[in-house]
Amino acid sequence: MRTLIRCGQLFTGREDDARAGEILVFDERGVLDYVGPAAGSPRRARGDRVIDYSGCFVMPGLIDVHTHLAYGNAKSEEDIDLYCPLEFRTLRGMFFAQKVAAAGFTAICSPGDAGQISLSIRNAIRAGLFDGPRVMAAGRYLTTHQGLTDWYPTWIGAPETSIGKLVSTNAEAVEEIRRQVKDGVDCIKIALDGIQRRENGELVAAFTQEETDIMVGEIHRLGKKAVAHARGREATLYAARAGVDLIFHANHLDGECIAAMLETGSTIAPTLTHPRNTVDFTQPHEPAYLKGRPEHTQREYEIGCVNWKKARAAGVPMLTGTDTGFAVTPYGEWHARELELFVEDLGFMPAVALRAATEVNAGFMTEGGRIGALEPGRAADFVALDASPLTDIRVLQDKSRVRAVYIAGKEIRIPDRAYDPRQVTDFALSNWTELYTRARVAELRQQEPRLAAAE
Numbered sequence: 001m002r003t004l005i006r007c008g009q010l011f012t013g014r015e016d017d018a019r020a021g022e023i024l025v026f027d028e029r030g031v032l033d034y035v036g037p038a039a040g041s042p043r044r045a046r047g048d049r050v051i052d053y054s055g056c057f058v059m060p061g062l063i064d065v066h067t068h069l070a071y072g073n074a075k076s077e078e079d080i081d082l083y084c085p086l087e088f089r090t091l092r093g094m095f096f097a098q099k100v101a102a103a104g105f106t107a108i109c110s111p112g113d114a115g116q117i118s119l120s121i122r123n124a125i126r127a128g129l130f131d132g133p134r135v136m137a138a139g140r141y142l143t144t145h146q147g148l149t150d151w152y153p154t155w156i157g158a159p160e161t162s163i164g165k166l167v168s169t170n171a172e173a174v175e176e177i178r179r180q181v182k183d184g185v186d187c188i189k190i191a192l193d194g195i196q197r198r199e200n201g202e203l204v205a206a207f208t209q210e211e212t213d214i215m216v217g218e219i220h221r222l223g224k225k226a227v228a229h230a231r232g233r234e235a236t237l238y239a240a241r242a243g244v245d246l247i248f249h250a251n252h253l254d255g256e257c258i259a260a261m262l263e264t265g266s267t268i269a270p271t272l273t274h275p276r277n278t279v280d281f282t283q284p285h286e287p288a289y290l291k292g293r294p295e296h297t298q299r300e301y302e303i304g305c306v307n308w309k310k311a312r313a314a315g316v317p318m319l320t321g322t323d324t325g326f327a328v329t330p331y332g333e334w335h336a337r338e339l340e341l342f343v344e345d346l347g348f349m350p351a352v353a354l355r356a357a358t359e360v361n362a363g364f365m366t367e368g369g370r371i372g373a374l375e376p377g378r379a380a381d382f383v384a385l386d387a388s389p390l391t392d393i394r395v396l397q398d399k400s401r402v403r404a405v406y407i408a409g410k411e412i413r414i415p416d417r418a419y420d421p422r423q424v425t426d427f428a429l430s431n432w433t434e435l436y437t438r439a440r441v442a443e444l445r446q447q448e449p450r451l452a453a454a455e
């Protein structure tokens with residue numbers, strides 16, 4: 001039995017415009033065997049089904065290469081690492097992975113994870129236990145005391161339940177890489193810098209060039225992809241020279257970094273959504289606001305935009321990913337904002353942003369040759385929308401526009417189940433964000449007469 005999909009407009013992901021009046025045909029394994037004009041389609045057999053999306057814009061399923069299934073809409077680092085058992089995080093991650101699929105994202109990379117959370121979610125979906133997106137899974141970030149994920153004091157280190165794994169020698173790093181590969185990861189993440197800066201403000205790389213080369217060499221020798229968190233120039237340069245497949249952020253890249261990327265084939269996921277949401281949404285009562293995070297993030301974002309445009313102009317592939325999994329980037333909500341920001345802030349045409357989130361992202365994903373475009377031999381992973389993102393890229397963010405989501409030829413119908421966010425994350429112990437001195441209380445009593453009246 002085959003399935004024939006009538007499309008209003010068909011965007012295959014292989015070209016910049018959509019075609020009218022075409023059809024998709026796929027077999028019972030969910031593999032496309034015809035994409036093109038209805039007139040030239042293979043003859044219909046008895047039992048073939050026909051599904052009509054002739055009022056819709058049909059396009060390949062979207063891909064987000066930066067969605068952290070372990071984080072649970074975290075409000076703090078402690079939320080990510082400490083208070084929630086790995087088993088609950090896995091169940092929670094499965095629930096949220098489904099929200100991502102319902103938003104039209106049929107594949108994600110979950111780069112950096114505690115335990116075997118994204119691995120288990122990937123395997124459970126693959127085995128048919130749950131409907132959900134294709135997952136490219138990672139284990140814990142490899143880090144040092146200068147790297148992201150080593151956020152606690154040295155006397156605490158990175159606990160076993162953390163997303164980071166502290167390594168202190170090349171031998172330890174290689175051992176961890178081999179262990180993760182045995183467990184079945186698709187990619188391995190290196191925290192190539194964090195927040196430590198030199199006196200001149202430059203971010204310090206967490207590993208040396210030589211250490212980076214050894215780790216990336218071993219990851220590639222074992223047939224896996226290497227990904228890295230790198231914001232500063234030094235870490236971005238080390239990653240690019242070592243041939244890291246995908247570099248997240250890279251705000252401070254320069255000409256030397258671009259030359260190295262072009263030579264080794266490194267790509268960038270600038271990840272615009274998380275910083276833009278931080279700037280646009282953080283409220284004055286939030287600790288992040290009180291610490292000046294929105295202003296700092298805005299400056300880093302502006303520096304990044306200038307540099308990312310240079311990298312793009314030089315021919316470095318740009319991938320879309322959001323850093324979903326934080327309270328400011330909840331699952332299923334903002335994935336397509338990245339495409340809007342690619343258009344708005346990096347100067348992409350809408351069609352080119354769509355191709356970044358499908359075809360270009362697929363080039364990085366495991367078995368990427370089977371997804372990211374609609375053509376014979378690839379999987380029938382597609383989305384039907386009742387508006388055209390080529391006219392307005394923002395329609396992708398409106399869930400009421402998503403008419404259907406298919407993965408491997410199967411329609412994914414995820415009920416929009418409500419849940420209690422307070423039982424899902426935010427188990428950190430912080431109770432107050434203010435210091436109630438006598439002076440502060442006196443000030444509050446002035447502003448807020450009800451506080452005094454209540455006594």
Ligand SMILES: [Zn+2]
Nearest residue numbers: 066068248323
């Ligand atoms: Zn991230």
